[in-house]
Amino acid sequence: MALHNRVSRKELKERILKDTTPRTTLSFYHYFKIDEPVSYRNQLYKALSVIGVLGRIYIANEGINAQISVPAGNFEQLKQALYAHQLPEDLRLNIAVDDDGKSFYVLDIKVREKIVADGINDPGFDMSKKGKYVNAQEFNSLTELSDTIVIDMRNHYEYEVGHFEKAIEVPSDTFRDQLPMAVDMMQEHIDKNIIMYCTGGIRCEKASAYLLHKGFKNVYHLEGGIINYVNQVKEKGIKNKFHGKNFVFDQRLGERVTDEVIARCHQCGKPADTHVNCANDACHLLFIQCEECRKQYDGCCSVNCQEFIHLPEEEQKERRKGIDLGRNVFNKSRSRLRNLIK
Structure with missing residues (x-):
């Protein structure tokens, strides 16, 4: 079998949006030594593909980090597949708090230097000595x-x-x-x-x-x-001390924990906590937008981007060439990010 996806992401996304199969979104990680990350990655890809797992998984010498979804009926098969790949039977599987089953639409398993980039180069650092x-x-x-x-x-x-x-x-x-x-x-x-x-x-x-x-x-x-x-x-039945929404790194961009809205729209300042990516693919800025501003600016972060998405598609493609978006998120302290609506 192929060890990577060969179908366009657009098609995969359309498939999962139409699919009515109940799915469970979950995440897990485990710090442990993996001597051959590439081989481990390929074996895991085969095992998870056959049971319909979708999501994002990072493999490194220091362990595994995963955010995935699985058909609800295959949950037990998922656990057995993980246990067969050196993961302990007491592995904590964090089930999503607010889940519509549409969190992921492709399976990506990548080998990285670390499962969470930390910038630590000190050879004396010991991950086993934790809090x-x-x-x-x-x-x-x-x-x-x-x-x-x-x-x-x-x-x-x-x-x-x-x-x-x-x-x-x-x-x-x-x-x-x-x-x-x-x-x-x-x-x-x-x-x-x-x-x-x-x-x-x-x-x-x-x-x-x-x-x-x-x-x-x-x-x-x-x-x-x-x-x-x-x-x-x-x-x-414990007292909840978390307020607002829990941001997640998948299609949902957030799990509702309490009804409180503690953030504000980055465009008009009204209470809002819905993260979106700018509809302009040459921008794709991650920012908070209320429903009124979404309608007013066609899901864009600025008038410039709104005008851009109404250009002919070929002109948009030409202007997008060579653009490196990097980590494009809205931060009020960084003036380089966007000329948002004045």
């Missing part, structure tokens, strides 16, 4: 203490639409930049309890190990991240 796990109840209890600091280890646009009470934002677009920033920001709190959290646990687990490496002592991280926390809150 202490806390569950939802323990998290709530620790955050009630005056000597506890809560740190959000997600990007600024994730924090903007939803976060825990009293959580400190480390304002950055990348985890690589956040790690040294978090160390600097926490120097005055080095003797306090520090709890770190992220979406599913992979970033805060590594961040907890990094803070310990830098001399911090009382470091904790939320087991399974926001997703596992919210599921525990629902299952056990």
Whole structure:
């Protein structure tokens, strides 16, 4: 069988939107040694393809990081496939909080240098020496203490639409930049309890190990991240300390946790927390847009982009040539990003 997708992504997306098969969206990660990542990747691709798994998986010498969806009827087959590929039977599978089954439409498994880019080059860093796990109840209890600091280890646009009470934002677009920033920001709190959290646990687990490496002592991280926390809150009737929406990196771009809307439209300033990508494929900026602005600007981030999408298709293609969008996200602190509506 082919070890990669051969159908156009547009066609695949249309297929999944029409497909009525119930699907379950989930995520998982596991830090463990993989001696031959390419071989591991190819074997896993074969195993997951035959049971209809879609999603994004990164493989590296340090482990695996996955966000996927699977036909609900094949969930047990998925678990057996993972166990057969060196993953433990107590592997935590984070089931999506707010799921329509349309999160992914292609299976991408890529070999990377690391499963989460961290910029750490120190040979003395040891990922096995990580902070202490806390569950939802323990998290709530620790955050009630005056000597506890809560740190959000997600990007600024994730924090903007939803976060825990009293959580400190480390304002950055990348985890690589956040790690040294978090160390600097926490120097005055080095003797306090520090709890770190992220979406599913992979970033805060590594961040907890990094803070310990830098001399911090009382470091904790939320087991399974926001997703596992919210599921525990629902299952056990625990007080929920997360407010707003949980940003996710798939077609949904967010899971509704509470009805609160704590962010604002980046164009008009009205309460809104729906992330969209600019409809102009030469821009594709990730930003927050309310329904009124979506209609007014045809899903674009600016008048310039709105005018662009109404050009003849061939002219649009010609103008898009050579454009490298990179990580194109809206950040109010960076003037280079967009001339949004004045």
